[in-house]
Amino acid sequence: MVTSSRADSRTFDGTATAPAPREASQASSAKLEELPGQLVCKTSNRDLGVHELRLEWNGNEAHGTIRTIAPSGETTVQRVTAEKYRGMIVVERTFFRDLDTPCREYRRTVAPRGVQARTIKGIGCRIGSGVWDLD
Numbered sequence: 001m002v003t004s005s006r007a008d009s010r011t012f013d014g015t016a017t018a019p020a021p022r023e024a025s026q027a028s029s030a031k032l033e034e035l036p037g038q039l040v041c042k043t044s045n046r047d048l049g050v051h052e053l054r055l056e057w058n059g060n061e062a063h064g065t066i067r068t069i070a071p072s073g074e075t076t077v078q079r080v081t082a083e084k085y086r087g088m089i090v091v092e093r094t095f096f097r098d099l100d101t102p103c104r105e106y107r108r109t110v111a112p113r114g115v116q117a118r119t120i121k122g123i124g125c126r127i128g129s130g131v132w133d134l135d
Contacts, residue, residue: 035077037064046071053080060084060113085112102126
């Protein structure tokens with residue numbers, strides 16, 4: 001096992017999403033642009049397809065959609081809600097679960113508006129290019 005004890009802290013502003021049930025459909029490229037909200041994040045992967053997060057903010061809350069376009073062309077739309085919050089992530093330790101799986105113990109402090117800050121501890125392991133599985 002390879003370990004590192006260097007702590008890495010990052011401060012961030014983010015959104016917490018609560019997914020709603022998915023709606024699947026075959027969509028034309030013209031219909032793809034009809035979803036409301038501002039494009040906040042878009043990822044693309046040849047195995048997983050394209051994911052788009054669109055949000056419309058009203059004060060500290062937002063409503064929007066996550067659209068997934070599979071490599072097969074099937075489109076899935078999932079409704080989400082979000083809230084603004086502040087927090088910090090500190091990496092406590094980096095190690096390898098096996099030769100190809102880097103993992104990190106982390107401590108995350110989340111401070112939603114109007115609620116006392118709370119700390120969450122966990123382990124995240126990389127499961128793909130830029131994709132981490134958090135527990």
